[in-house]
Amino acid sequence: MRLAGVEPNCITLLTLLSACADFPSPLAIAFGTSIHGYVTKLGFDGADNVMLWTALVGLYAKCGRLPTARKVFDEMSVRNALSWNTMIDGCMRGGDVEAGVELFDQMPERDKVSWSAMIGGFVKRGRFEEALEYFRDMQLSRVEPDYVTMVAVLAACAKLGALGLGMWVHCYVQWKGFVENIRVCNSLVDMYSRCGCIVFARQVFNSMNKRSLVSWNSMIVGFGINGYAEEALEHFHSMQIEGFKPNGVSFTGALTACSHAGLIEKGLHLYKTMTRTYKISPRIEHHGCVVDLLSRAGKLEDAFGVIKSMKMKPNEVVVGAFLAACRTLGDVMLAEELTNYLGEFDADSDSNRVLLSNIYAAAGRWDDVGRIRRGMKNLGMMKKQGFSSIEIDCKVHKFICGDKSHVESDRIYALLNQFSIESSLSKSYYSPPQS
Numbered sequence: 001m002r003l004a005g006v007e008p009n010c011i012t013l014l015t016l017l018s019a020c021a022d023f024p025s026p027l028a029i030a031f032g033t034s035i036h037g038y039v040t041k042l043g044f045d046g047a048d049n050v051m052l053w054t055a056l057v058g059l060y061a062k063c064g065r066l067p068t069a070r071k072v073f074d075e076m077s078v079r080n081a082l083s084w085n086t087m088i089d090g091c092m093r094g095g096d097v098e099a100g101v102e103l104f105d106q107m108p109e110r111d112k113v114s115w116s117a118m119i120g121g122f123v124k125r126g127r128f129e130e131a132l133e134y135f136r137d138m139q140l141s142r143v144e145p146d147y148v149t150m151v152a153v154l155a156a157c158a159k160l161g162a163l164g165l166g167m168w169v170h171c172y173v174q175w176k177g178f179v180e181n182i183r184v185c186n187s188l189v190d191m192y193s194r195c196g197c198i199v200f201a202r203q204v205f206n207s208m209n210k211r212s213l214v215s216w217n218s219m220i221v222g223f224g225i226n227g228y229a230e231e232a233l234e235h236f237h238s239m240q241i242e243g244f245k246p247n248g249v250s251f252t253g254a255l256t257a258c259s260h261a262g263l264i265e266k267g268l269h270l271y272k273t274m275t276r277t278y279k280i281s282p283r284i285e286h287h288g289c290v291v292d293l294l295s296r297a298g299k300l301e302d303a304f305g306v307i308k309s310m311k312m313k314p315n316e317v318v319v320g321a322f323l324a325a326c327r328t329l330g331d332v333m334l335a336e337e338l339t340n341y342l343g344e345f346d347a348d349s350d351s352n353r354v355l356l357s358n359i360y361a362a363a364g365r366w367d368d369v370g371r372i373r374r375g376m377k378n379l380g381m382m383k384k385q386g387f388s389s390i391e392i393d394c395k396v397h398k399f400i401c402g403d404k405s406h407v408e409s410d411r412i413y414a415l416l417n418q419f420s421i422e423s424s425l426s427k428s429y430y431s432p433p434q435s
Helices: 010-022 026-042 047-062 066-075 081-094 097-106 112-124 128-140 147-160 163-176 182-194 198-207 213-225 229-241 248-261 264-276 284-296 300-309 316-329 332-342 350-362 366-378 409-430
Strands: 387-392 395-400
Touching: 010 026, 010 047, 026 047, 047 066, 047 081, 066 081, 081 097, 081 112, 097 112, 112 128, 112 147, 128 147, 147 163, 147 182, 163 182, 182 198, 182 213, 198 213, 213 229, 213 248, 229 248, 248 264, 248 284, 264 284, 284 300, 284 316, 300 316, 300 332, 316 332, 316 350, 332 350, 350 366
Parallel strands: none
Antiparallel strands: 387 395
16 A cells, blocks of 8 residues: 555554554564554644544553553543543553553543443452452442443352352343343353352253353353263263364363262373364363372372373472372372472462471471471461351452451451350250269
8 A cells, every 4th residue: 555655544544553453463563663653753643533542552552561552541632431441451451450440530431341341350350359349339330331341240250159249140131131142141150150059050051042162161160160070071072962162171171070070081081082082282270180080089190190291380289189189198208209300389389388298297297397387488488378258248258267357357256256155055054964
């Protein structure tokens, strides 16, 4: 076009910037930067070209150049809702959540895209409670969510195990007519599965008029993680009859089911089928399933062989599954052999150090226990506290041992003390007299 002597206009440049943003790469950012210079040179500015400058913000944000995106955004003489939403979404996706929150608070008028960008961004960063808080605020602001919002909210419910809120969302999407959306239905299946409500997950799955590979995978994984091995394998087979080719996620669900049910031969057969028939390169989660499968069955030597054959470094989950089995079977030698093979655990792998320490403690090797504990102390590492949670009135309450940060902590501890006293009195009342 340039060689033909035809001058590009705003639409031409907007199309090129969109293409670069859709395929972020060093080449795309280089080409996009040259277009940015061209835009500046020709003086495309003002209200008429706000879309063009918004496209530049989106390009830099999607290519991981957040400071540049923010600079372009701040220099815009005129902004519309799309400009704000593009910058907010870029911050949330890029991990600069605080900047995203700041922009959201400054935004003159928020629409469903703005709220969805915040909620989805919180979910992607693992800040699920905040995602649900923003959803509640969105409801109070009388802004109607769309299916994108509901998918993000259901993902947050799934991660938190917030079944009550998830069921409310299910009623809401039925009321709003989103149940025909396949992505919403897939999210419902995943939410119910992860909340342990496999019956409802199956009902949603069976009611779907159209299913995708994600639908089948969500159901297979759901059955697998909830211990329904037979159903998981049946759906794995039915999926292929329906014409869907299993991918890595499908095999992860099937292998998880075999691991939980102790189906060693079936699991190993699936693992071989995945690599030989479907030519799927095993990922860390597939290796983890096989290690867990063999470890649970007491075949520690075979599990260790799988770890040695891995082309990538085993992660905390793989090592933890093996060490947990070593602890159960009292095999200190293999636990030490794994430690020597790896050289050292990852810097943030506190749980595996604790597992190894417990293995030594069970064997009465207190000097080794002290060595592990001293090593953790020298690294400034503390054992991560476990927590329990309960959902009341669609709100998840999290509790840590000895924690008193909850707003109702005084009442909670008073009630616990009352239960303790009543339990002691009950035991003394019913205990037989001592001879």
